[in-house]
Amino acid sequence: MVTGNGRARPPICYAPIAERDRMRMEYLNNKIWRDETTCTNMLRLGKGAFFRFCNVFRERHLLEDTIHLSVEEQVAMFLNTIGHNLRTRLVATNFDRSTETTSRYFNLVLHAIGELRDEYIKPPSLDIAPQIAGNHRWDPYFKDCIGAIDGTHVRCSVPKAMEPAFRGRKSFTSQNVLAAVDFGGRFTYVLAGWEGTAHDATVLKDALERPNGLRVPTGKYYLVDAGYGAKPGFLPPFRNTRYHLNEWGHHPVETAEELYNLRHSSLRIRVECAFGSLKRRFKVLDEAKPFHPYPTQVDIVQACCIIHNWMLTDGADDIFLEAQNDPPEAPTALNEHFRQSLTGAQISNHHRTIKKKFAMIQKIKDTVSGAQWDDETSTIRLEHEMAINYIAKHKAAAEFINRPIENYREMQIIYGDRLATGKYAKGSSEPIGTVATSNGL
Incomplete structure (x- = not known):
């Protein structure tokens, strides 16, 4: 363009687009589909499933790559938005796009997915x-x-x-x-x-x-x-x-x-x-x-x-919840295996009794001062006088002190991770959060 004095006006310069595209691709590679876990966390689809999903749109010509925006990035912005219920401005910032671009391609991808409804x-x-x-x-x-x-x-x-x-x-x-x-x-x-x-x-x-x-x-x-x-x-x-x-x-x-x-x-x-x-x-x-x-x-x-x-x-869904198992109409499997004729109520009562015993064993092991655990024989060892005093206050504990506990290892397998311990309980009078130290750790 020539100005009024006859000299050419210098062209308007823009920031290098190639460098911006490189930074965007670096974000996608490092923060979105770096590995299977990261991709699932960010997009709610695994890495392999995500790229196969994108190929569906490309093969059916529902979405197309543009000069600066691939089909993969279009779909990634959409999935990141609905997977975590994010605002458009936040997704635009993360993907280094304008809010207009982010919103426009959100609607394009939404429409493209809708075109798959009959299939x-x-x-x-x-x-x-x-x-x-x-x-x-x-x-x-x-x-x-x-x-x-x-x-x-x-x-x-x-x-x-x-x-x-x-x-x-x-x-x-x-x-x-x-x-x-x-x-x-x-x-x-x-x-x-x-x-x-x-x-x-x-x-x-x-x-x-x-x-x-x-x-x-x-x-x-x-x-x-x-x-x-x-x-x-x-x-x-x-x-x-x-x-x-x-x-x-x-x-x-x-x-x-x-x-x-x-x-x-x-x-x-x-x-x-x-x-x-x-x-x-x-x-x-x-x-x-x-x-x-x-x-x-x-x-x-x-x-x-x-x-x-x-x-x-x-076939790549790792989030689908399977239907719960039905409550037993009758303990058929146990009766057939052990050649018994037990009712569901009998088995349920036995299960509660054993679980209660295991909880008592764990309490003795963890809270009684001086109690020592012998792993080889599955025995809680306690000095004679201390054992007598403890059993006087807790008569039901007599069968678990200074004598091998029958079937302890089996109980550990079945109930070991199922007992409520109150480990993470916290009252309203206790402090919450953590205090950052001066070194930031």
Whole structure:
């Protein structure tokens, strides 16, 4: 450009972009995908799984490399945001990008993940689920069951005027998310966005009435909780009967209705495990309020479900929570192995007795002054006079002092790490935190 006096104006100089790109790549290599653990901590996906996930977008032309921003960095910024519920300005600072660039590519990646929905959120198979086939607890009683349905509340952020509709049974504003899950833990249908005050049955009704909504094939059904009610295609448990696994404790099944509810609960818990895994991986669904507009929050729920299913398909999911083992309906395995005829209550009582004995042994070892442990013979040795005085106050300890303790090593294996010790307990009158020394250590 020529100025008014006829001389050329010097060009505008910018900072060297190549050096900035080098620093960005150094951050990615050292702080994001340095190793498997670091990558999992930062992105909630392992290193190998992350790069395979990025290849999905590249192969389908859903995302493209730009001059200064690769597909890997675009996806990394997105996963870092939803994995830890971070603000855009913080992610922009970490990745050395502007907030506009960070926000724009967040939305691009979100849209790209949404384009995978038909590939990874598919209706369940009509064949008998492998988890049911051949299992005496469920086959043939639930052979036509194709999955479980439940709702979960996901914390949300909405304008003040909208909060009453979103503040339901939770103490915070939330959206009511309905999902159908097969017995492999995959989401087969997800409906997100309903206000937190909406009843589960209302959300299910909407899912069934939508043009491309939830469909139940003829002759098949989903397991649901009692709140959805009994209707064709949906099988709830008996009301006013023990149902949830934590309600059983050590009490065996007593009626046919209880047996049905126990089997029903042990199958339907798969949907609870899927929700647990989803919230454990993506903190944007679990902890503090998200920082995105509400429509984006709804899309994020769907995107998280797609990523969850992709991880299970890829076979690299180390966060998925397996279903809990059922409480024993009868001590079949023990009776068959030892040729006994014990009830569940008898085994439970014996277990509590042995655990109580082990706790007493540990207390004597750790707290009685002068007590010495002989590891070879599993014996607590105490001077005669001290032993007499201690046993006079604690008569139950007599069988553990100055005589070999039978089966101690087996008790150590079973109960060694399961005793509550109060090791980390702290009262309100005690100091908290640590005081930094002058050398910073």
